Amino acid sequence: MSQPIxxxxxxHVHSAKTSxxxxxxxxIALIPAFLVSLYVFGIGALxxxxxxxxxxxxxxxxxxxxxxxxxxxxxxxxxxxxxILLAFNLPSGLPIWMIIVGSLVAxxxxxxxxxxxxxxxxxxxxxxxxxxxxxxxxxxxxxPTAVENNTVLADAVTGATPLGMIKEGLMFGDTMTNISANLxxxxxxxxxxxxxxIGEMSALALLLGGIYLxxxxxxxxxxPVTMLVTMAVMTGIFWVVNPESYASPLIHILSGGALxxxxxxxxxxxxxxxxxxxxxxxxxxxxxxxxxxxxxxxYPEGVSFAILIMNAFVPLINTYFKPRRFGSKIKxxxx
Amino acid sequence: MLKTFPKGxxxxxxxxxxxxxGIKRMTVPKVVNVPIAQHxxxxxxxxxxxxxxxxxxxxxxxSGGFVSSNIHSPVAGTVTKLDLIIDSSGYKKQCIVIRTDxxxxxxxxxxxxxxxxxxxxxxxxxLQRITDCGIVxxxxxxxxxxxxxxxxxxxxxxxxxxxxxxxxxxxxxDHRLMLEKAEEIVVGIxxxxxxxxxxxVVIGIENNKKDAINLFKKVINKEDGIQVAALQVKYPQxxxxxxxxxxxxxxxxxxxxxxxxxVIVHNVxxxxxxxxxxxxxxxxxxxxxxxxGKKLDNPSNFWVKIGTPIKDLIAEVGGLPEGTRKxxxxxxxxGKAIKNTDVPVTKGTSGILVIxxxxxxxxxxKNCIRCGECVYVCPMGLEPHLxxxxxxxxxxxxxxxxDIMTCIECGSCSYVCPSHRPLLDYIRFGxxxxxxxxxxxx
Numbered sequence: 192m193s194q195p196i197x198x199x200x201x202x203h204v205h206s207a208k209t210s211x212x213x214x215x216x217x218x219i220a221l222i223p224a225f226l227v228s229l230y231v232f233g234i235g236a237l238x239x240x241x242x243x244x245x246x247x248x249x250x251x252x253x254x255x256x257x258x259x260x261x262x263x264x265x266x267x268x269x270x271x272x273x274x275i276l277l278a279f280n281l282p283s284g285l286p287i288w289m290i291i292v293g294s295l296v297a298x299x300x301x302x303x304x305x306x307x308x309x310x311x312x313x314x315x316x317x318x319x320x321x322x323x324x325x326x327x328x329x330x331x332x333x334x335p336t337a338v339e340n341n342t343v344l345a346d347a348v349t350g351a352t353p354l355g356m357i358k359e360g361l362m363f364g365d366t367m368t369n370i371s372a373n374l375x376x377x378x379x380x381x382x383x384x385x386x387x388x389i390g391e392m393s394a395l396a397l398l399l400g401g402i403y404l405x406x407x408x409x410x411x412x413x414x415p416v417t418m419l420v421t422m423a424v425m426t427g428i429f430w431v432v433n434p435e436s437y438a439s440p441l442i443h444i445l446s447g448g449a450l451x452x453x454x455x456x457x458x459x460x461x462x463x464x465x466x467x468x469x470x471x472x473x474x475x476x477x478x479x480x481x482x483x484x485x486x487x488x489x490y491p492e493g494v495s496f497a498i499l500i501m502n503a504f505v506p507l508i509n510t511y512f513k514p515r516r517f518g519s520k521i522k523x524x525x526x
Numbered sequence: 527m528l529k530t531f532p533k534g535x536x537x538x539x540x541x542x543x544x545x546x547x548g549i550k551r552m553t554v555p556k557v558v559n560v561p562i563a564q565h566x567x568x569x570x571x572x573x574x575x576x577x578x579x580x581x582x583x584x585x586x587x588x589s590g591g592f593v594s595s596n597i598h599s600p601v602a603g604t605v606t607k608l609d610l611i612i613d614s615s616g617y618k619k620q621c622i623v624i625r626t627d628x629x630x631x632x633x634x635x636x637x638x639x640x641x642x643x644x645x646x647x648x649x650x651x652x653l654q655r656i657t658d659c660g661i662v663x664x665x666x667x668x669x670x671x672x673x674x675x676x677x678x679x680x681x682x683x684x685x686x687x688x689x690x691x692x693x694x695x696x697x698x699x700d701h702r703l704m705l706e707k708a709e710e711i712v713v714g715i716x717x718x719x720x721x722x723x724x725x726x727v728v729i730g731i732e733n734n735k736k737d738a739i740n741l742f743k744k745v746i747n748k749e750d751g752i753q754v755a756a757l758q759v760k761y762p763q764x765x766x767x768x769x770x771x772x773x774x775x776x777x778x779x780x781x782x783x784x785x786x787x788x789v790i791v792h793n794v795x796x797x798x799x800x801x802x803x804x805x806x807x808x809x810x811x812x813x814x815x816x817x818x819g820k821k822l823d824n825p826s827n828f829w830v831k832i833g834t835p836i837k838d839l840i841a842e843v844g845g846l847p848e849g850t851r852k853x854x855x856x857x858x859x860x861g862k863a864i865k866n867t868d869v870p871v872t873k874g875t876s877g878i879l880v881i882x883x884x885x886x887x888x889x890x891x892k893n894c895i896r897c898g899e900c901v902y903v904c905p906m907g908l909e910p911h912l913x914x915x916x917x918x919x920x921x922x923x924x925x926x927x928x929d930i931m932t933c934i935e936c937g938s939c940s941y942v943c944p945s946h947r948p949l950l951d952y953i954r955f956g957x958x959x960x961x962x963x964x965x966x967x968x
Contacts, residue, residue, distance in 0.1 A: 197852045197886045198616070198865060200951050202937030204538055204695065204858040204885065210895050210944045267892070309893035309945075465898035465909065516907040516929050517533065517767065518780035 214268025220400035227393040235283035244274030246294035276316035279390020293319040358491035380445040401454035413470040421478035448494035469512035530758035534905035558833030567593030596660035600811040600831035614855035659803035665793030668874040691764035694857025699814040714801035762936035819880030821847035837867035851886035854879040889946035900939035910939035917956030
């Protein structure tokens with residue numbers, strides 16, 4: 192033997208899966224939604240996404256190099272995902288300095304101050320987004336409208352999101368029938384031709400990405416399916432009882448951040464529960480809080496808040512919903 | 527739907543490159559180093575001295591207690607030393623070194639053993655013979671067989687399960703043995719049925735060994751109460767608890783044994799050794815060893831004398847290839863990396879795996895991303911990430927409460943961890959300390 196032999200404990204083989212591959216699978220899954228946003232919002236979407244990604248990577252680099260003086264891990268893909276997801280939750284005309292502030296909060300406050308990758312309790316991108324929403328509510332709810340302006344910098348025409356229109360309409364005592372006349376059709380929402388944050392436009396693109404994640408086994412069905420079904424059932428009950436005061440479940444699922452949240456934000460590995468039972472509880476919690484905020488809260492949309500609130504419960508969920516230990520319940524079937 | 531255990535498990539690449547290679551008889555080595563601790567339990571007591579002449583099959587170390595086993599000379603020759611030699615555990619262990627007598631023809635004669643069907647011994651005699659012949663579990667755990675078969679009166683026991691799963695990648699020793707000695711194994715099963723007054727036996731074989739499944743289906747007789755169960759391929763199905771759950775749906779209680787649910791499990795290799803012990807009064811002095819590795823010239827299965835230094839086996843397959851960086855005693859999932867090629871083959875050596883540069887090193891451990899993969903694959907329903915954390919931080923009591931002691935050390939968690947975290951290393955470490963704390967309490 193030319194070199195000394197290696198002694199290590201078993202196992203001596205490893206599956207090909209690595210954290211890095213997992214992270215880049217998520218990036219790949221986000222590509223369809225990004226393409227739709229480029230089509231809908233034009234260069235605005237590109238600028239917001241590029242600024243968010245570059246500043247997230249830069250802040251992580253600077254913090255690791257000068258504050259923590261630790262190993263630089265910006266290549267692991269996690270800051271990249273945070274940047275993309277933050278951008279996907281912003282309107283396409285947001286001033287650049289705000290995006291940079293949001294990135295600093297996401298990476299600096301929500302991730303690195305907790306100890307970096309794997310130690311954060313809250314989804315960093317959502318913390319950044321909610322920080323911006325409560326700090327700059329006006330700019331954060333100026334939605335450039337779709338289609339007309341996909342070649343110009345989108346600060347001219349703004350409109351409300353479907354959920355915003357519904358909220359506003361119902362607040363002023365309008366009926367759903369009247370409001371629906373101004374809403375984009377379900378098909379338009381499915382394809383992504385409506386107003387809203389960059390990445391939450393097209394249900395179709397998000398579903399494609401979600402299916403990719405499921406096929407690649409990066410996520411399991413438990414969180415997205417449970418969350419969407421619970422939302423549909425809850426909003427469905429209200430809708431059936433009073434269709435004039437409540438939007439249909441389909442509108443609730445297709446609009447706002449429901450699909451982006453269900454497939455990409457709530458399923459964030461670090462901030463979601465470790466067991467399937469726990470995931471189901473977690474997803475039901477998100478759905479219930481989202482629906483309560485949407486139907487009865489001051490904000491038209493509540494997915495971000497709901498996920499962050501449930502993130503806080505994850506350690507508790509992990510403690511109480513453990514996998515069943517082998518042999519803990521004796522099935523005696525001795526003949 | 528083929529049967530399997532419901533919770534956890536993984537599908538590592540099988541790499542059974544030697545499955546079509548018949549078992550060859552290994553040249554008798556010039557020197558054998560026979561350790562006196564080849565089984566779980568108390569080491570045997572040496573009963574020979576330097577310069578003693580020994581015959582093949584002569585007892586050279588006597589069982590040292592209830593959970594212990596006799597050790598026999600694998601060759602005819604002279605005891606040259608009683609020495610400390612590093613075995614696969616990495617520690618120096620007491621060994622009896624025997625120089626083979628080159629002139630003694632019994633060392634080289636191939637013993638012809640025609641199939642013997644009649645079981646003449648009575649149950650008590652069978653158990654005594656198994657004790658005398660030093661039979662231990664050949665699946666890897668090396669638990670003395672007579673202890674397993676010593677069923678207290680009044681215990682409910684209705685099934686014997688024969689473990690032909692061989693779920694470890696690379697290894698084919700049991701597979702080849704089943705193909706070449708199926709009839710003998712069936713006689714071995716009948717011996718145990720007689721000894722234990724059992725009516726029902728299931729031979730569990732994974733579906734990647736269809737030839738063995740079909741062969742056994744032909745050889746067995748339905749009236750005898752023996753069945754073959756084809757199982758889904760999933761690691762670690764060869765684990766006793768997983769196998770009992772897969773075949774009978776019975777769950778062995780936490781910290782319990784298969785006997786608690788009326789089952790005894792034996793490996794096919796052990797059954798063949800029992801056959802030889804009962805029908806030919808042949809002690810356990812040789813076993814089948816798979817010598818394998820992707821870069822080897824001629825990976826093969828061998829009948830090997832206990833105590834043969836591993837370097838003799840390596841020489842037989844064409845020597846160590848360039849770039850070898852790891853040698854494993856056993857399979858890649860649970861085998862032990864060994865320090866040098868002087869380590870002897872023992873009763874528990876089912877294979878020698880030679881690993882090249884590319885696969886020898888572990889990936890660098892990164893932060894846990896809390897993906898939960900380790901939790902999903904754990905066949906015991908544990909939370910490996912949590913157990914590692916608790917062991918690392920020295921919170922042993924909590925680790926014990928989280929059932930760290932029920933870990934079967936299959937390595938599925940470390941195998942899947944995308945951050946290459948040394949989960950099982952820390953769990954083993956924690957288990958050792960918890961065990962010490964528990965013994966000191968009692």
